[in-house]
Amino acid sequence: MKSKKINLLFNDPLAVAGIIILTIFIIIAIFAPQIAPYDPNEIIRVDGKIQRLQRPSGEFIFGTTYMGRDIFSQVVMGSRIALRVGLLAAFFVAIIGTTVGLVSGYYGGWIDTIAMRFVDILYGIPFIPFVIILVSLLKPSVWNIILAVSILTWRTVARIVRSQVLSIIQRPYIKAARVAGASDFRIMFFHILPNILPLIFVEMSFIVGWAIISEASVSFVGFGDPRAVSWGKILHTAFNNGAVRVAPWWVAPPGFAIVLLVISVFLISRGIEQAINPRLRDGR
Amino acid sequence: MLIFLGKRLIQALIALFILVTIVFFMFRLLPADPTAAMVDASLSPEAQMQIKASFGLDQPLYKQYFIYLKNIILHGDFGMSFFYRESVISVLASRILNTIILGTTAIIFAYSFGLVLGALMAWYRGSLFEMSSIIAGLFFKAAPQFWTGMIFLMIFSYGLGWFPYSGIREAGYEASGIMKYFSMDFLHHLVLPATVTGLYYLAQPMLLMRNAMLEITNEPFIELAFAKGLPERRIIFHHAARNALLPATTTLATKMGQLIGGIVLIEYVFSWPGLGREIVMAASRYDYPLAQASFLLIAFVVMFYNVLADLLYGFLDPRIVY
Numbered sequence: 344m345k346s347k348k349i350n351l352l353f354n355d356p357l358a359v360a361g362i363i364i365l366t367i368f369i370i371i372a373i374f375a376p377q378i379a380p381y382d383p384n385e386i387i388r389v390d391g392k393i394q395r396l397q398r399p400s401g402e403f404i405f406g407t408t409y410m411g412r413d414i415f416s417q418v419v420m421g422s423r424i425a426l427r428v429g430l431l432a433a434f435f436v437a438i439i440g441t442t443v444g445l446v447s448g449y450y451g452g453w454i455d456t457i458a459m460r461f462v463d464i465l466y467g468i469p470f471i472p473f474v475i476i477l478v479s480l481l482k483p484s485v486w487n488i489i490l491a492v493s494i495l496t497w498r499t500v501a502r503i504v505r506s507q508v509l510s511i512i513q514r515p516y517i518k519a520a521r522v523a524g525a526s527d528f529r530i531m532f533f534h535i536l537p538n539i540l541p542l543i544f545v546e547m548s549f550i551v552g553w554a555i556i557s558e559a560s561v562s563f564v565g566f567g568d569p570r571a572v573s574w575g576k577i578l579h580t581a582f583n584n585g586a587v588r589v590a591p592w593w594v595a596p597p598g599f600a601i602v603l604l605v606i607s608v609f610l611i612s613r614g615i616e617q618a619i620n621p622r623l624r625d626g627r
Numbered sequence: 628m629l630i631f632l633g634k635r636l637i638q639a640l641i642a643l644f645i646l647v648t649i650v651f652f653m654f655r656l657l658p659a660d661p662t663a664a665m666v667d668a669s670l671s672p673e674a675q676m677q678i679k680a681s682f683g684l685d686q687p688l689y690k691q692y693f694i695y696l697k698n699i700i701l702h703g704d705f706g707m708s709f710f711y712r713e714s715v716i717s718v719l720a721s722r723i724l725n726t727i728i729l730g731t732t733a734i735i736f737a738y739s740f741g742l743v744l745g746a747l748m749a750w751y752r753g754s755l756f757e758m759s760s761i762i763a764g765l766f767f768k769a770a771p772q773f774w775t776g777m778i779f780l781m782i783f784s785y786g787l788g789w790f791p792y793s794g795i796r797e798a799g800y801e802a803s804g805i806m807k808y809f810s811m812d813f814l815h816h817l818v819l820p821a822t823v824t825g826l827y828y829l830a831q832p833m834l835l836m837r838n839a840m841l842e843i844t845n846e847p848f849i850e851l852a853f854a855k856g857l858p859e860r861r862i863i864f865h866h867a868a869r870n871a872l873l874p875a876t877t878t879l880a881t882k883m884g885q886l887i888g889g890i891v892l893i894e895y896v897f898s899w900p901g902l903g904r905e906i907v908m909a910a911s912r913y914d915y916p917l918a919q920a921s922f923l924l925i926a927f928v929v930m931f932y933n934v935l936a937d938l939l940y941g942f943l944d945p946r947i948v949y
Binding site for chain 2: 460463464466467468469470471472473475476477479480552556559560563564565566575578581582588591594595597598601602605606609
């Protein structure tokens with residue numbers, strides 16, 4: 344059954360394209376220091392002259408910044424932060440959201456009411472402003488951005504998991520497990536969870552994209568990790584130095600990197616969704 | 628319906644109250660000291676205490692909390708901005724309207740284009756037009772809004788010189804009160820930020836409309852319309868599209884809430900003097916009363932649209948019973 348679904352995923356050309364793009368990004372991130380021709384923070388001089396705002400060339404594939412730094416090296420190194428934020432945030436969100444959703448749906452009653460009202464309140468909190476304020480209060484760092492994203496985003500996963508639990512719990516095999524003396528914990532995590540897992544993966548891949556965009560956004564408005572090279576921060580520096588006016592090569596590459604990576608996780612997410620839901624297949 | 632409305636409003640009020648509380652403690656308990664930013668460390672200790680007292684920062688935390696609640700609820704008073712040295716409300720009053728005007732224009736743009744494109748996509752299924760619309764929608768959905776904004780600035784402001792690149796009016800242009808929103812100059816400034824925001828939110832109404840249309844076009848009454856020999860354009864827009872509107876329209880108010888929340892970045896890129904830009908400025912200047920109030924106001928607008936979404940849902944789809 345499981346391998347059949349995985350086959351379905353690999354037969355979907357768009358999903359395969361997504362997986363390939365994501366894999367390439369992961370490889371780039373792993374070997375980033377080997378791929379990047381320069382140190383991303385190095386001020387490049389030729390004959391003592393700083394190489395400011397050089398157009399893309401064989402020497403500088405994406406050109407250089409106002410400070411004479413190599414943009415290609417920065418974009419390559421930036422993939423590390425993007426993937427770290429994306430994957431870790433998705434991981435934390437999945438854990439918090441799944442646990443809350445499982446417990447809430449399984450026990451019902453006042454636990455459910457409180458948890459779901461709390462989720463409602465979270466839905467009223469504007470996402471980007473919240474992340475900006477929390478990060479600025481805690482001091483800008485990659486970890487604080489991951490934290491801020493995770494604190495708010497688990498709301499969607501909790502809702503989805505809970506609604507699934509409510510329907511799965513009605514099935515006879517859950518009753519059978521209970522009669523056989525399985526503990527609540529066992530039923531929740533060994534009998535219910537495996538059935539929801541694919542759906543959680545769909546949501547997780549969305550969150551990867553969402554978290555990457557959030558990190559870029561927060562860094563862009565100036566609350567990024569001061570020590571890290573991230574795509575959002577490249578754009579922040581570019582914007583503040585008026586690259587929009589003079590250096591399109593400084594603006595385009597980090598943006599396209601974000602778009603490509605985010606599209607790849609969208610495609611994977613869509614692929615998993617179609618593999619688990621037959622009604623979405625056949626071009627419907 | 629009225630009972631539902633009442634319940635929903637009470638729920639929203641409770642949520643708002645909890646949010647106000649969370650925000651208060653978030654700002655007070657986190658490591659950054661809000662007093663540090665506005666009290667010059669080189670002043671004598673007495674002078675420092677005096678400034679703290681004038682902002683009520685010398686009181687114990689729980690007292691500060693009750694003063695803060697009382698001021699917000701009874702007087703709508705969010706305190707004084709450290710930076711502008713005037714009341715937060717008077718700073719933000721004009722910002723709210725700017726944000727709402729930009730947001731509303733953007734959402735109207737996204738939905739009017741999204742719905743029409745979606746309808747046409749379903750009709751011309753499998754065409755190059757459908758494929759390119761999907762790709763464009765996906766692209767703008769995956770691209771961070773601020774980056775799309777930068778690219779548009781590059782092309783349309785600096786490259787072609789069609790649109791101004793920042794603010795809401797030309798320097799030297801004077802207009803007072805509400806009239807400033809009815810000038811060509813203002814509209815000219817509005818086009819780019821509204822378009823960029825709209826493009827980001829285009830994909831969802833477009834795809835929902837497409838899917839709903841695909842379902843509708845299999846219905847017998849469409850076949851009948853064809854059999855009657857009605858012109859195709861009339862069938863698309865009068866018969867099919869009208870019945871396919873529901874799924875997309877019900878998402879409108881929720882999207883509007885999301886849009887207002889995410890508008891920070893657009894306002895920043897286009898120097899649009901709205902609530903979102905104020906949050907960024909206030910947070911980077913450690914102007915906590917202002918940051919806190921801007922955040923709460925945005926949250927208030929988001930909650931308002933969430934309530935509206937629930938109501939609209941029942942209004943548009945009579946099958947839903949409260």
